[in-house]
Amino acid sequence: MAAMKKVLLAVAVATFAAFSGQRFLKLKEIMLASRQIPVKHLSCHYLQNIEYGAEDITILKDGLAFMSTGLKFPGLHSFSDEPGKMYVLDLLHPRPTPVELQISGELDLTSFNPHGISAYTDEADDSVYVFVVNHPHHNSQVEIFRYVEEDTLVHLKTITHPLLHSVNDIVAVGVESFYATNDRYFHSDALLLVAVFLDLTWCDVVFYSPHEVRMVADGLRSPNGINLSPDKRYIYVSDIMDHDIDVFERQEGEQLRYIKSVAVGSLCDNIEVDHKTGDVWLGCHPNAMKLSSYDPEDPPGSEVLRIKNIHSEKPVVSLEYADDGHVLMGSSVAAPYEGKLLIGSVFHKALYCLLK
Numbered sequence: 001m002a003a004m005k006k007v008l009l010a011v012a013v014a015t016f017a018a019f020s021g022q023r024f025l026k027l028k029e030i031m032l033a034s035r036q037i038p039v040k041h042l043s044c045h046y047l048q049n050i051e052y053g054a055e056d057i058t059i060l061k062d063g064l065a066f067m068s069t070g071l072k073f074p075g076l077h078s079f080s081d082e083p084g085k086m087y088v089l090d091l092l093h094p095r096p097t098p099v100e101l102q103i104s105g106e107l108d109l110t111s112f113n114p115h116g117i118s119a120y121t122d123e124a125d126d127s128v129y130v131f132v133v134n135h136p137h138h139n140s141q142v143e144i145f146r147y148v149e150e151d152t153l154v155h156l157k158t159i160t161h162p163l164l165h166s167v168n169d170i171v172a173v174g175v176e177s178f179y180a181t182n183d184r185y186f187h188s189d190a191l192l193l194v195a196v197f198l199d200l201t202w203c204d205v206v207f208y209s210p211h212e213v214r215m216v217a218d219g220l221r222s223p224n225g226i227n228l229s230p231d232k233r234y235i236y237v238s239d240i241m242d243h244d245i246d247v248f249e250r251q252e253g254e255q256l257r258y259i260k261s262v263a264v265g266s267l268c269d270n271i272e273v274d275h276k277t278g279d280v281w282l283g284c285h286p287n288a289m290k291l292s293s294y295d296p297e298d299p300p301g302s303e304v305l306r307i308k309n310i311h312s313e314k315p316v317v318s319l320e321y322a323d324d325g326h327v328l329m330g331s332s333v334a335a336p337y338e339g340k341l342l343i344g345s346v347f348h349k350a351l352y353c354l355l356k
């Protein structure tokens, strides 16, 4: 009997070891831990005043770019203990320079920790609303601001809801409504690792309006950036740990119908869409192991991808910019505008580039 127990124990240990080994390999595969990328530069310079990351950037049709800076995110490096800030930049200016936005209203600025952003123009009166994911004390909430020229955000509303529990990015579809991605199912880091280890696809996309809040798409591994097609019919979600972009069609009642996934071979973060061409631009992490372990001697790189004709049978994914981390570490967003490209990062700097 004792011998039998020993055999069973040995089998259990061997099975667990094999399983752990296999899962560890899977984890390395998800993180693209061995990936090196070639350098491909554009004509770029650093944006003034941006030293602590510009995790998300979005550009209005009139060339006004908004950026969130100074993100503090569990498990990721930060060069600053100061609260985050919002900036605006006019791309029509001959020398575009980021200007810090003054925030008026009730918002607690000492714990402001801005992450994903989205801007919405109300066609009735051309008012511009800026939606910002905020993580004060590592909670998740969404702030809605009205932009007042030249440099003010008037805080209108803070939205919290149990379904908005780990929000990464949002895309506004009305003056008070948006879609949001929850990038994790579990909040504890240990359970998050278990979810990655077991390959759980339990994350979701939530629709919020003052009248209803509900989950509209699920079964995602780790949804990160989210954005709309120019005709507003489709929603694109970057399933970062799945190395693909999921395409959904908006249905009656704001439910999302899954259409397809486009493989990108990288860990893509935020999504911006060219207003004119509909091309999808992605700020990506070529190697997430380097991003999370942050070693200045072996810095995390940056990679910008573009998807053309995403709705066709054969979308074309192209590499537009790549760096080994010596110019830009941890690119998280790439926003195009009329032959120019802004590239933001999680905790480092931001670049202004010319595409032609």
Ligand SMILES: [Ca+2]
Pocket (backbone or CB within 6 Å): 056, 057, 058, 116, 117, 118, 169, 170, 225, 226, 270, 271
């Ligand atoms: Ca965004």
Ligand SMILES: [Ca+2]
Pocket (backbone or CB within 6 Å): 221, 239, 242, 244, 245, 246, 261
């Ligand atoms: Ca996917």
Ligand SMILES: [Ca+2]
Pocket (backbone or CB within 6 Å): 116, 168, 169, 224, 225, 269, 270, 332
């Ligand atoms: Ca993001």
